[in-house]
Amino acid sequence: MNAKYSFLIEGRSNFKSFKLEFGIAIGLFLFGTLYNLHFAFIGFHPLDGSIVFDGGWRILNGQIPFRDFFTPAGILPSLIQSLFFLIFGVGWLSYFLHSSLVNGAMGVITYLWIRSEKGGILLAGSIGLASTILFYPPVGFPYIETHSFFFSIASLYLAGLASKGAKFHHTFGILFLATCAFLSKQIPTLLLLPGIIILLSRSDIKSWKRILLLFPISLSIIVSFFLLAARLTEIDLSEVYFYLFEMPSGIGMERIRAISGETIASLLSGIIAFDAKEGHSVLAFLSLVVIISATIYFRKKEFDRRLALSHLSMSFLFLLSGLVFTAVTRNQPQIGYVHFLFSFAFFCLFIKDLARLPLHLALLPPAFFIVSQFHTYINKTRFVHDMIFTKPEGIIEASPYKFKWKLPERNEAKFHLSDYFAFLEFARKTEGNILYLGDLSVLLGLSGKQSFFPSLWLHPDLSFPGKKFPERNILFQRRVIETIRNQKIRYVIIEGDPNKLFGLESVLEFFEKNRKEKFMIGNLQAIRVMDSSL
Known part of the structure; x- marks a missing residue:
């Protein structure tokens, strides 16, 4: 490629690319926000869709979690939703605007993270764009698992930055965002916590000393804050323990024990294919075989082994987290597809670490073909809500939008x-x-x-x-x-x-x-x- 455009592929940044990168970040945020806002207004799943709305409404009316009402998850999304209700009023638009802005922010954080991992602008922009299509639009409304994944990704992004030179705002941010993720939903947080260790393992001895010093300080500040908040609001900590730990752990272990080889196999086959007859799996896996073979042939003589190993480990972690998340939560698999996107992203980074040529870019066309299929067969149909959305049962005015009302069959009954x-x-x-x-x-x-x-x-x-x-x-x-x-x-x-x-x-x-x-x-x-x- 012409040296003039090499910065699109290489991981380094320069002054020349700053305006472009800033424009990409703004574009991803706007696209992610508007894209999700469009799909949020078609169809509705009452059970999952009411949780954050009701929680935000309660907090807006002065109720306090674990004192006036109880919940095993969704505390932080509900708190954020109460602010949206306070600012924009109580209604569908302020509800869907919440999830849509988070979807836009996800695109930006994804882009920044891939760039910080030495991914080129082209790779980071592509993964960032794909994340805005796969992340929130399948459900549309504020969803506790999805919020948890967002905060987990933000925490991992800071862990990657901390590995290059830890500072207090890194360690505090990692723990604070991990806590935010846990207070949204426990499962995604626990599945991705090993990623913090993987990323920090790249640190040198000097950084590790700072990390070991700063983490206890950051943790003590966060714990002290929550203990003080509990005391001031008269929250019974035994209730917090029961609803956040004891009750969910019982259900979680029960579902983990129920996972079988057959379950994992069916989930693996569904990572790529929405319909096995379409041949998406064959296309994807053939592409992987070709690229891996080419990488072995064109591998670099010298490369950063620690960085490459961390990228490969993160790819496997996201693959595993997507499979376990779907099996344990018993959601439609497509809700967890964003896990597989990050697995793909880190695999591309691994290929980039090893190969002399930008072979990882050859994986982007088949990946975007799959994303386009996701747009058509998942987002447009509300498939994850157990429905195939063709036409609405009716219209609810939610100025300036029209809410196209439709429920899953079991609710319509x-x-x-x-x-x-x-x-x-x-x-x-x-x-x-x-x-x-x-x-x-x-x-x-x-x-x-x-x-x-x-x-x-x-x-x-x-x-x-x-x-x-x-x-x-x-x-x-x-x-x-x-x-x-x-x-x-x-x-x-x-x-x-x-x-x-x-x-x-x-x-x-x-x-x-x-x-x-x-x-x-x-x-x-x-x-x-x-x-x-x-």
Whole structure:
């Protein structure tokens, strides 16, 4: 290639490339934001889509996590969402703007990280662009796992910088961002923590001494801050331990034990192919074989072995994290595809470390073909929400956008768009508080009614203690009943079949004993409880 354009491939930066790189970063941010904002407004998954909305709405109303409500995940995304509600108002646009801005930021951080790992502008820009397509658009709305991955990537980026000369802001940032990731969702954080060790292992002895000195200082500051915050807000630390560690670890170990060779094999086959008949896997793996063979032939006589080994190790780590993440969370595999993108990126960096020629660039065309297929068959269809989005059930005005409403089939069976409007009309004209039991807790914030169920979402033994924690379950149900009394709940709204509200049997008995009136709001069952006798 002409020396005039060699800076596009080489890892070094210079003054000449600064304007271009700044423009690329701005372009990635704008594209990532607008791209996700478009896809966020098609289709909706009630269970996962309501968590951060409800959490943000609660915090906006003065509720404090682990004191006024409990959750095993989603604390930080909810806190951030409360700020978006405060600034932009409570509604769909401010909700989707949150995830869209994070998607744009992901493109920028990805670009900067690949550049800091001696990737050329062309490689870093390509991976950054691909990340904005694979990261948030599959789900669209603020999602706890996706936020966790974002903070994990930011932490790893700082770890890479720290390996070249650790400073306090590096070590503090690494631990702070890892904590942010953990407070979003535990699994992605724990899977990628080894990456910090891999990247820091490249440090020289002088840097290691600084790291060993600065890490304990940074950790003590962060721990002290959270202990002080817990004391000032009167949070019971035993509740924090149960919901953040004990309950999730039980579910996590149960799911890890359920992983089989067959599960991993099916996930591996699905990394590339959305449909095996399309031949995407064959194209990708043939390309890898050719490039690896060429790299061996054109390998450098001398190269930075420590850097190359770290890049190869990171590639394997992201591959493993993507597989385990999908198997443990039991999400659609496409939600974890961004893990595989970073695995691919670090493999390209490894090839670049070894080869005399820019052979890694030959992998970009087949990679972008796969990304284009992802755009067509995943993002445009809302596939990860268990639906094939062709046309909306209806339109919800969310100025200046139109929200194209559609739910997965299992939700459509018990909730329709007419129920959405019927509940909002009922809640807005009705005095008194409402307790909503169901996936669509976003309805409370949209109608201006406070959310009072003690758990951030309704999932026994995952979001609140059920049969696996019988003593805790008794206490939780008592808290629900106390909440009804203390908050003078006038109406209880039940989404779906009440008999399937497992783990809330005593609460249902309480409803029956204190029922004053029972009626339907569309497909939603409404119970008016006896306010005067509670």
